[in-house]
Amino acid sequence: MILITGGAGFIGGNFVHHWFSRSDEPVVVLDKLTYAGNPLTIAAHLKSGRATLAKADICDREAVRGLLQQHRPRAVLHFAAESHVDRSIHGPGEFIQTNMVGTFSLLEETRAYWSALAGDEKAAFRFLHVSTDEVYGSLSETDPAFSETTPYAPNSPYSASKAGSDHLVRAYHHTYGLPTLTTNCSNNYGPYHFPEKLIPLMILNALDGKPLPVYGDGQNIRDWLYVRDHCEAICQVLQKGRLGETYNVGGKNEVKNIDVVTTICRKLDALRPKAGGARYEEQITYVADRPGHDRRYAIDPRKIEREIGWRPAETFDSGIDQTVRWYLENTEWIDSVRTGAYRDWMDTNYAAR
């Protein structure tokens, strides 16, 4: 079996779905169930008994140790993190705690568990660390895309804490021989995405008739990857990745924020037209920029294409179509995440903009 940290979150939850579409191997999800974790995301697999959920903090070494001893996984896939840049600006402490101290705790307990394995079990064990392209900092419009050798230059507390965790993973391979793999992926989107992030926020605000808050001039560029393509990349790196290596994951889908928002608006115009012929784009509102806002991210995926043979299945057009339709159809999940705590966050981040 495999152990997944953060498996009740956006990417981890999609990963659980993806895993069971290609394998029967059981999964244990270790998740603290912060505001971003939602058991409903993986409810079908919990009900079927193929996945088990252990509510625990990766910083709690005793809990992590107990789960490793109890379930004896052949791999640990580490998705758990504080993941939202704007939250890291308002309160960086949790990011240092979970992303750096938590990754350290998980590495220490995994190292102890792996060291006690023998023979084939030890040789086959893997620790796969899920990271982000944001560790490389910001590109100008003409800079080449991020490769695995681009120097780290994180600009937000979020990306700095992820960079710290990447360095720890690297050090545990070099120093202790822990069989690690790291993936650095670009922006994901798709089902079960918590609506504090750009794409789900815009879909839900549009449907609610609320302003669509575009930061700064809306010209910032992100390299969007459909979440199931990322999940497939992780499966393939787990299977075929070279130990100690890092792999950049991206689908060559660079889009300006304003174009992402207008694409969503036009999809909604077609799928859920507003009364009287009004258009969703009329709700777009430019608001104060994010402090330290990275201008452009772009991934050079040639290493994962060459060594692993991975390629994305979705284009931005096909992925955004599926995503908008999913948000139109899954009101139960949406209602479950738009709790009081969500409304508090919306006030914290947007009221003063």
Ligand code: NAD
């Ligand atoms: P998310 O915020 O949706 O989910 C994070 C999950 O981790 C939640 O289920 C949460 O409850 C859990 N968690 C948080 N702190 C924890 C702790 N201390 N102990 C145990 N569980 C804890 O994040 P996501 O978007 O699914 O991102 C998953 C991983 O992928 C992160 O490591 C992130 O840095 C990375 N990543 C995300 C993106 C993206 O676009 N979302 C892109 C590249 C890489």
Ligand code: TYD
């Ligand atoms: P986000 O989804 O938070 O991802 P990240 O900051 O990790 O790339 O934001 C994506 C882009 O959208 C980023 O350039 C910031 C911008 N953005 C807005 O313009 N308005 C918003 O309300 C949000 C949440 C993001």
